[in-house]
Every structure is written in structure tokens, then in C-alpha cells.
Amino acid sequence: MPVVVDPKSDTIDTLLTTVPAGAHSIDQLDRLEVWLANRPEEYVVVLGPQVELRDALAIADGMRLSRPSTSVILVREEVDAQTMREAMHAGVRDVVSLDDADLIRAAVDRAYQLYVALRGPGGAMHQGRVITVFSPKGGVGKTTVSVNLALALADRGARKVCLVDLDLAFGDVAITLQLFPSHTLEHAIGSEDAIDAPLLESLLTRHADSVMVLAAPNHPDVRERVSPMLVSRVLRTLRESFDFIVVDTAPAFDEQTLTALDETDEIVVIATLDVPTLKNVKVSLETLEMLDIARDHRHLLLNRADDNVGLGSDRVQSILGMDVTSMVGTSVDVAAATNAGQPLMAQNPTHPFSKTLKELSTRLTGQPIAPDSATATATSATPAESEEDKANRRFRRRK
Missing domain, CATH: 3.40.50.300 (P-loop containing nucleotide triphosphate hydrolases)
Structure with missing residues (x-):
């Protein structure tokens, strides 16, 4: 479900009308990380206009690596080229104006479609x-x-x-x-x-x-x-x-x-x-x-x-x-x-x-690298295979 974040209650009320029913709202930024910690089902975070741009960019930049399937939508009173540029570099999925409810709804819809597309079997996501x-x-x-x-x-x-x-x-x-x-x-x-x-x-x-x-x-x-x-x-x-x-x-x-x-x-x-x-x-x-x-x-x-x-x-x-x-x-x-x-x-x-x-x-x-067919041997478990397993585990940890 979506999560709406803004310190002003009336802004939260406005934003909640643009997202599916049942969305969660947060009025203090420091609670967002705690809320998301054990909720992989949250597919989009909508950051309201009263969230400082610097804080919003930091959140987006962190989430693009820690939660790449969760989109960040930045809502501003006014959208200018500089804000758009900085937001895109930080990994924000969409930047929209507060007074355009249709655009906010469309951005949330796109975030959900992306979430569904990126989730593989068992909820896993491919990340090259x-x-x-x-x-x-x-x-x-x-x-x-x-x-x-x-x-x-x-x-x-x-x-x-x-x-x-x-x-x-x-x-x-x-x-x-x-x-x-x-x-x-x-x-x-x-x-x-x-x-x-x-x-x-x-x-x-x-x-x-x-x-x-x-x-x-x-x-x-x-x-x-x-x-x-x-x-x-x-x-x-x-x-x-x-x-x-x-x-x-x-x-x-x-x-x-x-x-x-x-x-x-x-x-x-x-x-x-x-x-x-x-x-x-x-x-x-x-x-x-x-x-x-x-x-x-x-x-x-x-x-x-x-x-x-x-x-x-x-x-x-x-x-x-x-x-x-x-x-x-x-x-x-x-x-x-x-x-x-x-x-x-x-x-x-x-x-x-x-x-x-x-x-x-x-x-x-x-x-x-897989061995060439000319030199490959059909052996059972060997020390080389054991080393491969170790290498694979190291790679998974790094991912």
C-alpha cells in the first residue's frame, strides 16, 4: 500500500484522496524508516510539499538501493527544472504538483505497475x-x-x-x-x-x-x-x-x-x-x-x-x-x-x-566462467566446486 508523509494534517488529507483506500499516513519523517522496516508490501512513498527537499532527496537516494521496488513520489507546491533534475538524480520516480490530483493518482498507479512488474517468483526482484x-x-x-x-x-x-x-x-x-x-x-x-x-x-x-x-x-x-x-x-x-x-x-x-x-x-x-x-x-x-x-x-x-x-x-x-x-x-x-x-x-x-x-x-x-566443453569434466563434488559455492555466497552477500 502507499505511504503518505507530510507534517501538515490538511496536506495529508488532501494527498490521501489521491491514493487507494487503506493507505498509511505519517506526519513525522523519522517514523518512516521504522514503518517500512518490515513492510515489503509498501510499493510507494508519497512525500508531501512540507517535507524538506534535502530530506526527501536523502530518503529517495537511500531507498533506490535498500528498496528498489518501492517508488518515491515527490509532491511540491511548484515544480521547477532544478527540483526535477535533483529529484531524478536521487532516484525519485515522479515529481508532481500538489494541485494536480490526477497526476498524483497516475504516478501512484505507475508505481504499483512497476512494483508488480519488478517482483519475480516469491516476491524476489531482478537487479542487475x-x-x-x-x-x-x-x-x-x-x-x-x-x-x-x-x-x-x-x-x-x-x-x-x-x-x-x-x-x-x-x-x-x-x-x-x-x-x-x-x-x-x-x-x-x-x-x-x-x-x-x-x-x-x-x-x-x-x-x-x-x-x-x-x-x-x-x-x-x-x-x-x-x-x-x-x-x-x-x-x-x-x-x-x-x-x-x-x-x-x-x-x-x-x-x-x-x-x-x-x-x-x-x-x-x-x-x-x-x-x-x-x-x-x-x-x-x-x-x-x-x-x-x-x-x-x-x-x-x-x-x-x-x-x-x-x-x-x-x-x-x-x-x-x-x-x-x-x-x-x-x-x-x-x-x-x-x-x-x-x-x-x-x-x-x-x-x-x-x-x-x-x-x-x-x-x-x-x-x-564455465569451462570450455573440451576441458570440462563430469566429476562429482570436488574442492573446485566447493570454492565456487564460496564465491557464489560472497556474491549473494554483496548483492
């Missing part, structure tokens, strides 16, 4: 994880890593994976995979309030190796029309349908990238062994720390990591103050596979590059 691949420097192999990591996570169809190209000006995911999409993220512009799974499904392009791709716009000038709100809505909606969403970002902290980073569960930071790149990566890591983004869920991948350039992993870790998660050596095979439109993960899964990304995907998911 967002993995963002980022580097502040172009030309470090970010897209190549994103594409091959997505294929590793998909594990030949064992998991549902969507690869989102958020390098909105010069995205190369589609051409790297030799895809020619008829629709891109551009076709979702202007539909921020109507984003749902069917709409996004119509914009996706399927790759032969069971990965769905949301391609970047075809023209750089479209970038300015892709709002942070659209990025947020897209990623949140994709969570409902996919196990993992891999986001290939632009090499800059633009609004769209910051929004993706704010939505992310795991970040893979790409660096190469040259001083300019390491300097920029260090500044980026400091920025992530300052913004408190994905703390303890950042992974450093060194690409083209060869000892003969005078910088080793120990030196890199000392410079960046961060452990190296994965290292990939220089290989002409990677470039050749990319130029052929055949990612190395699909073309040669036993290549050292592919093996490294498989190991990274295991670290990100807590679940090992």
Missing part, C-alpha cells in the same frame, strides 16, 4: 549490476576492454549482458563488433519519462555472442541532447532485464559519464604505462574518492603493460596508491582481431588477453 569502464585518456584500449569484458561476462549466453556505448561523440563499440544498428541511444532522447524495458529493447542490437548493444549516436552533435536524467533512467531500466550492464564511457568527466559512475556498482579504470596517462589516472582516482563513487569497488587494469618501458606494476601502484587488479601485455593479436571485427574473446578465448579478462570477470561477479 552496472560495470563502468573508464579512463581519463583516449587511446588506452578502453573500448577493446569493454567489448571483450562484456563477452566474458556473457559467458557464451550463460548471463544476460548489455553493452552501453556512452562515448556519445566518438563511440566505437558498434564498429568494433561490426554491427550496423538501426537505432541508437539518440532515439531515446525526449522519452525520459517514458523509458521502460520494451522501449529500450527496441533500441538494442544483438551481437552473435549473446551480448545486446545500446549504440552511441551516429553524430557527435547529439551528445549535448543526451541528458543525465536519460542516462540514469536507461541504466536503471536495463538493470531490470540484464544480469550485467557494461558501460563504455567517454575519456572525460562529463555530465553523462558522472551520471553513469553514480549509478555504477563496479568501476574498471584503464591505464597504460606512460607518465601522462598515469598522471591523469591519479587525478581521476582522487576525483572518484572525493565524490565517494564505488569506494572499495574500483579495479585497475594496466593495458599494454611491458617491462621494457621503464615502469613496472610496483611503481604504478606506488604512484596511484592503488593495487593493480589485472595486467594485459602488448599483443598484435588484439589489434588484428579488433580490425577484423572479431573480438579476441570470441575468436580466441584461450589467448592470454582473453584469459586475463575472464579472470577479471570472475572477480567482478564472484562467479567463475
Whole structure:
């Protein structure tokens, strides 16, 4: 049932006329958390206009992770663009005016429909994880890593994976995979309030190796029309349908990238062994720390990591103050596979590059990649299976 929150009794009375009979009302904000604690059936919280905006945003931001199937509707005396923007970033489902009862009813109805759609068997809800691949420097192999990591996570169809190209000006995911999409993220512009799974499904392009791709716009000038709100809505909606969403970002902290980073569960930071790149990566890591983004869920991948350039992993870790998660050596095979439109993960899964990304995907998911059929053995319980069970339990705890 809905929960209506506002310190003024007459406002509560007004709001109660817009929600189904039997809705609960709360006049003190500190009672909301107690009320919701053991009530998974509450599908929407309606925050009245006398609830301070700062408090309302804090509630919404907390609930988008702790109760993702419970919508927050923010009711204001007046709705302006700034309030709308801040509310959407915090995870508010709808912002409506107090004097428009029909809009409030419609928002509550949508919240219930979403609640029903998101609840699976036994009341469980699917909530995929967002993995963002980022580097502040172009030309470090970010897209190549994103594409091959997505294929590793998909594990030949064992998991549902969507690869989102958020390098909105010069995205190369589609051409790297030799895809020619008829629709891109551009076709979702202007539909921020109507984003749902069917709409996004119509914009996706399927790759032969069971990965769905949301391609970047075809023209750089479209970038300015892709709002942070659209990025947020897209990623949140994709969570409902996919196990993992891999986001290939632009090499800059633009609004769209910051929004993706704010939505992310795991970040893979790409660096190469040259001083300019390491300097920029260090500044980026400091920025992530300052913004408190994905703390303890950042992974450093060194690409083209060869000892003969005078910088080793120990030196890199000392410079960046961060452990190296994965290292990939220089290989002409990677470039050749990319130029052929055949990612190395699909073309040669036993290549050292592919093996490294498989190991990274295991670290990100807590679940090992299924063995190739040629090497799989039909054994009963073994120590390896026991370790898999432990990894799965760790993953469930993290979720």
C-alpha cells in the first residue's frame, strides 16, 4: 500500500484522496524508516510539499538501493527544472504538483505497475549490476576492454549482458563488433519519462555472442541532447532485464559519464604505462574518492603493460596508491582481431588477453566462467566446486 508523509494534517488529507483506500499516513519523517522496516508490501512513498527537499532527496537516494521496488513520489507546491533534475538524480520516480490530483493518482498507479512488474517468483526482484569502464585518456584500449569484458561476462549466453556505448561523440563499440544498428541511444532522447524495458529493447542490437548493444549516436552533435536524467533512467531500466550492464564511457568527466559512475556498482579504470596517462589516472582516482563513487569497488587494469618501458606494476601502484587488479601485455593479436571485427574473446578465448579478462570477470561477479566443453569434466563434488559455492555466497552477500 502507499505511504503518505507530510507534517501538515490538511496536506495529508488532501494527498490521501489521491491514493487507494487503506493507505498509511505519517506526519513525522523519522517514523518512516521504522514503518517500512518490515513492510515489503509498501510499493510507494508519497512525500508531501512540507517535507524538506534535502530530506526527501536523502530518503529517495537511500531507498533506490535498500528498496528498489518501492517508488518515491515527490509532491511540491511548484515544480521547477532544478527540483526535477535533483529529484531524478536521487532516484525519485515522479515529481508532481500538489494541485494536480490526477497526476498524483497516475504516478501512484505507475508505481504499483512497476512494483508488480519488478517482483519475480516469491516476491524476489531482478537487479542487475552496472560495470563502468573508464579512463581519463583516449587511446588506452578502453573500448577493446569493454567489448571483450562484456563477452566474458556473457559467458557464451550463460548471463544476460548489455553493452552501453556512452562515448556519445566518438563511440566505437558498434564498429568494433561490426554491427550496423538501426537505432541508437539518440532515439531515446525526449522519452525520459517514458523509458521502460520494451522501449529500450527496441533500441538494442544483438551481437552473435549473446551480448545486446545500446549504440552511441551516429553524430557527435547529439551528445549535448543526451541528458543525465536519460542516462540514469536507461541504466536503471536495463538493470531490470540484464544480469550485467557494461558501460563504455567517454575519456572525460562529463555530465553523462558522472551520471553513469553514480549509478555504477563496479568501476574498471584503464591505464597504460606512460607518465601522462598515469598522471591523469591519479587525478581521476582522487576525483572518484572525493565524490565517494564505488569506494572499495574500483579495479585497475594496466593495458599494454611491458617491462621494457621503464615502469613496472610496483611503481604504478606506488604512484596511484592503488593495487593493480589485472595486467594485459602488448599483443598484435588484439589489434588484428579488433580490425577484423572479431573480438579476441570470441575468436580466441584461450589467448592470454582473453584469459586475463575472464579472470577479471570472475572477480567482478564472484562467479567463475564455465569451462570450455573440451576441458570440462563430469566429476562429482570436488574442492573446485566447493570454492565456487564460496564465491557464489560472497556474491549473494554483496548483492
